[in-house]
Amino acid sequence: MPVQLSAPVPAQLYPIAGVRLGVTEAGIRKAKRKDLSLVLLDPGTSVAGVFTQNRFCAAPVQICREHLAGADGVRALLINTGNANAGTGADGRARALSTCAALAHKLGLKVQQILPFSTGVIMEPLPNDRIEAGLDAALADARADNWLRLSEAIMTTDTVAKAFGVQLEIGGCQVSVTGVSKGAGMIRPNMATMLGFIATDACVSPAIMQALALALAEGSFNRVTVDGDTSTNDSLLVIASNRAGHAQIDSLDNADGQALLAAMLGVAQKLAQAIVRDGEGATKFITVAVEGGRTRAECRLVAYAIAHSPLVKTAFFASDPNLGRILAAVGYAGIEDLEQSGIDLYLDDVHVATQGGRHPLYREEHGQRVMQQSEITVRVLLGRGAAADRVWTCDLSHDYVTINADYRS
Amino acid sequence: MPVQLSAPVPAQLYPIAGVRLGVTEAGIRKAKRKDLSLVLLDPGTSVAGVFTQNRFCAAPVQICREHLAGADGVRALLINTGNANAGTGADGRARALSTCAALAHKLGLKVQQILPFSTGVIMEPLPNDRIEAGLDAALADARADNWLRLSEAIMTTDTVAKAFGVQLEIGGCQVSVTGVSKGAGMIRPNMATMLGFIATDACVSPAIMQALALALAEGSFNRVTVDGDTSTNDSLLVIASNRAGHAQIDSLDNADGQALLAAMLGVAQKLAQAIVRDGEGATKFITVAVEGGRTRAECRLVAYAIAHSPLVKTAFFASDPNLGRILAAVGYAGIEDLEQSGIDLYLDDVHVATQGGRHPLYREEHGQRVMQQSEITVRVLLGRGAAADRVWTCDLSHDYVTINADYRS
Numbered sequence: 182m183p184v185q186l187s188a189p190v191p192a193q194l195y196p197i198a199g200v201r202l203g204v205t206e207a208g209i210r211k212a213k214r215k216d217l218s219l220v221l222l223d224p225g226t227s228v229a230g231v232f233t234q235n236r237f238c239a240a241p242v243q244i245c246r247e248h249l250a251g252a253d254g255v256r257a258l259l260i261n262t263g264n265a266n267a268g269t270g271a272d273g274r275a276r277a278l279s280t281c282a283a284l285a286h287k288l289g290l291k292v293q294q295i296l297p298f299s300t301g302v303i304m305e306p307l308p309n310d311r312i313e314a315g316l317d318a319a320l321a322d323a324r325a326d327n328w329l330r331l332s333e334a335i336m337t338t339d340t341v342a343k344a345f346g347v348q349l350e351i352g353g354c355q356v357s358v359t360g361v362s363k364g365a366g367m368i369r370p371n372m373a374t375m376l377g378f379i380a381t382d383a384c385v386s387p388a389i390m391q392a393l394a395l396a397l398a399e400g401s402f403n404r405v406t407v408d409g410d411t412s413t414n415d416s417l418l419v420i421a422s423n424r425a426g427h428a429q430i431d432s433l434d435n436a437d438g439q440a441l442l443a444a445m446l447g448v449a450q451k452l453a454q455a456i457v458r459d460g461e462g463a464t465k466f467i468t469v470a471v472e473g474g475r476t477r478a479e480c481r482l483v484a485y486a487i488a489h490s491p492l493v494k495t496a497f498f499a500s501d502p503n504l505g506r507i508l509a510a511v512g513y514a515g516i517e518d519l520e521q522s523g524i525d526l527y528l529d530d531v532h533v534a535t536q537g538g539r540h541p542l543y544r545e546e547h548g549q550r551v552m553q554q555s556e557i558t559v560r561v562l563l564g565r566g567a568a569a570d571r572v573w574t575c576d577l578s579h580d581y582v583t584i585n586a587d588y589r590s
Numbered sequence: 591m592p593v594q595l596s597a598p599v600p601a602q603l604y605p606i607a608g609v610r611l612g613v614t615e616a617g618i619r620k621a622k623r624k625d626l627s628l629v630l631l632d633p634g635t636s637v638a639g640v641f642t643q644n645r646f647c648a649a650p651v652q653i654c655r656e657h658l659a660g661a662d663g664v665r666a667l668l669i670n671t672g673n674a675n676a677g678t679g680a681d682g683r684a685r686a687l688s689t690c691a692a693l694a695h696k697l698g699l700k701v702q703q704i705l706p707f708s709t710g711v712i713m714e715p716l717p718n719d720r721i722e723a724g725l726d727a728a729l730a731d732a733r734a735d736n737w738l739r740l741s742e743a744i745m746t747t748d749t750v751a752k753a754f755g756v757q758l759e760i761g762g763c764q765v766s767v768t769g770v771s772k773g774a775g776m777i778r779p780n781m782a783t784m785l786g787f788i789a790t791d792a793c794v795s796p797a798i799m800q801a802l803a804l805a806l807a808e809g810s811f812n813r814v815t816v817d818g819d820t821s822t823n824d825s826l827l828v829i830a831s832n833r834a835g836h837a838q839i840d841s842l843d844n845a846d847g848q849a850l851l852a853a854m855l856g857v858a859q860k861l862a863q864a865i866v867r868d869g870e871g872a873t874k875f876i877t878v879a880v881e882g883g884r885t886r887a888e889c890r891l892v893a894y895a896i897a898h899s900p901l902v903k904t905a906f907f908a909s910d911p912n913l914g915r916i917l918a919a920v921g922y923a924g925i926e927d928l929e930q931s932g933i934d935l936y937l938d939d940v941h942v943a944t945q946g947g948r949h950p951l952y953r954e955e956h957g958q959r960v961m962q963q964s965e966i967t968v969r970v971l972l973g974r975g976a977a978a979d980r981v982w983t984c985d986l987s988h989d990y991v992t993i994n995a996d997y998r999s
Binding site: 234235236237238265267268269270271272273302303304305306408413490491492495496498499501503504505506508509511512513516517519520521522524534536537538539577578579581582583585586 | 643644645646647674676677678679680681682711712713714715817822899900901904905907908910912913914915917918920921922925926928929930931933943945946947948986987988990991992994995
């Protein structure tokens with residue numbers, strides 16, 4: 182039940198020179214389902230990744246971190262759905278490495294040049310034999326204009342594929358950016374979304390790739406939450422194939438760096454917001470903006486308390502302006518010296534509460550009008566400082582319970 | 591849908607000498623509903639309270655704190671349902687004080703000798719006129735054997751009344767303990783439950799009353815959670831009427847102090863667990879025990895991460911042993927240096943995971959068997975130290991969404 186997601190994806194997804202994508206049905210968990218994907222990178226491509234902060238991070242996340250830290254250039258991504266290979270101990274690690282080795286052998290690469298990504302059920306053994314058996318078909322499928330198929334092949338409980346692209350000009354050269362993501366539940370990315378891949382043909386100094394990836398994650402995937410559950414497998418990979426022809430960008434602070442960052446951030450935010458709009462059971466898309474804090478961190482604390490409150494989320498589902506629940510969440514967010522007399526609350530343009538109490542001009546029908554919308558902004562003014570931050574979330578509906586009570590059945 | 595709550599309450603609720611209770615229908619929010627209660631205390635009664643840590647604490651909580659800090663002995667509690675008088679600013683405070691003043695006038699007391707308690711909808715003006723108009727009827731109803739009626743009169747979304755009693759002997763004298771509580775949603779008490787009142791006729795030094803109240807809250811109400819929402823109105827009041835005749839207890843560490851604490855803690859735990867068993871939409875009662883931590887605080891961090899995870903809670907609702915969700919919650923609980931290879935997970939007697947991966951002897955049907963039960967213990971061994979703690983919670987069902995989407999309608 183995605184909230185105002187243009188169906189199914191934008192027509193225009195730009196091929197990225199130097200990047201080819203192949204997809205197949207490997208029968209990893211269910212038959213007749215695209216569940217195995219390869220992203221093949223030409224020599225000279227730069228990559229950087231941001232991964233889950235969950236201490237129970239999956240085997241593929243551990244391996245990605247190690248391979249990215251090595252000196253060998255990454256040349257291929259190996260992505261499966263149906264099995265997260267998390268909570269699988271040393272055996273899970275061995276199985277993930279086995280799939281990387283099989284692909285490396287076929288491509289004449291070192292195992293360290295392959296990055297594995299998995300998503301699906303936790304604590305089940307990875308069927309690495311099926312993945313290895315599917316590699317030839319995925320390789321045969323590889324081509325540059327396969328982004329839509331990739332976005333479909335990484336879906337799990339997603340109801341729509343998520344892919345966006347944009348073009349810009351840098352130094353007189355046309356630059357393309359294309360990204361895909363997946364995720365609908367177990368979403369409180371902390372340093373990335375469940376799976377996100379954003380590629381550009383821009384020429385980017387390897388020295389700033391990690392900063393670019395971090396900036397993209399912080400401004401997009403790290404600001405969305407569906408249910409507060411940080412996944413074991415969250416991964417965002419940023420790819421620059423360095424083929425656009427302009428002078429290499431060596432800083433995110435100059436004009437070219439800013440232009441590229443803005444373009445890529447636009448794609449990243451659309452991908453991140455698409456995850457919330459496709460949130461399990463979501464019927465409403467909520468922006469929680471908190472202003473007037475002493476620090477951005479305390480603004481985020483308040484925003485997440487509101488975004489995670491089951492009572493707030495069910496009130497949005499019911500279109501019920503039971504807005505005291507928002508004030509309660511502000512109160513328990515964890516700011517020790519918060520003064521309730523300094524708090525103001527808005528729902529879109531409606532001034533609901535002032536100085537910690539109901540606004541004298543507020544009427545239930547004003548709140549009711551906004552609550553009927555499918556997109557709503559909650560704005561909290563803390564009255565303590567000049568910092569601000571925001572997160573994007575969705576409501577909590579019967580369908581969330583249905584989806585998560587039935588997911589494995 | 592309470593989970594194995596003996597219906598409706600134990601037959602034996604002991605009157606407490608020096609404590610009388612009166613109840614009436616004041617029409618605060620709905621007609622024909624017991625919604626106004628008084629607890630009248632004889633001179634010489636000691637009281638102590640523990641209150642919500644929510645910074646948006648309600649007006650009655652603020653007033654309770656001030657009146658308890660004063661030198662005048664508390665002589666009456668004034669309790670209403672239907673309206674929480676929270677998020678109501680200076681006007682809410684004036685209305686609460688007006689009800690206290692009205693009762694003080696009728697009883698010939700100072701306003702500081704009255705403690706107000708409110709529960710219900712947030713951010714609506716307290717109808718203090720209706721409360722004041724109902725005082726005479728509540729006073730006329732006051733008697734010592736009214737605990738069952740009190741437990742009924744403080745219910746909101748509760749489906750069963752919650753009241754327990756116990757008797758013990760101290761210094762050759764019979765001592766009685768009787769308590770009531772209410773609460774079913776917006777339950778993550780932090781320093782007390784929504785409303786809990788526990789009275790004894792034991793003789794207790796006023797100097798240790800606050801320590802007694804804190805010990806009771808820490809061992810009971812502060813270890814339960816339904817939805818992680820810390821209420822604006824959480825209050826636990828402990829009453830000792832000093833009428834049992836034994837020598838005054840002046841320490842919780844000697845034999846008499848330990849005996850009284852154990853008896854009262856037994857009542858407090860039953861009351862706290864009854865709130866979880868009656869949790870909104872609850873179909874299962876879950877004990878989350880975390881052992882092998884470096885500190886109790888980090889054990890609680892993990893226990894609450896599990897107890898609040900919507901994915902874990904929906905898996906319990908579905909009786910689906912999707913136990914990787916529990917490992918994921920352990921991983922994001924916030925222990926920075928947690929090593930997943932040290933983690934073991936049990937579901938009752940079933941050893942599910944060891945050294946961070948699936949236990950080699952674990953089979954899905956073993957987990958399935960336990961998941962079918964209505965009472966389940968999740969046990970996590972962190973393998974880092976000797977500390978342990980536990981919390982009690984319930985599952986997340988369709989009925990939770992229904993109840994909270996429809997609460998005000």
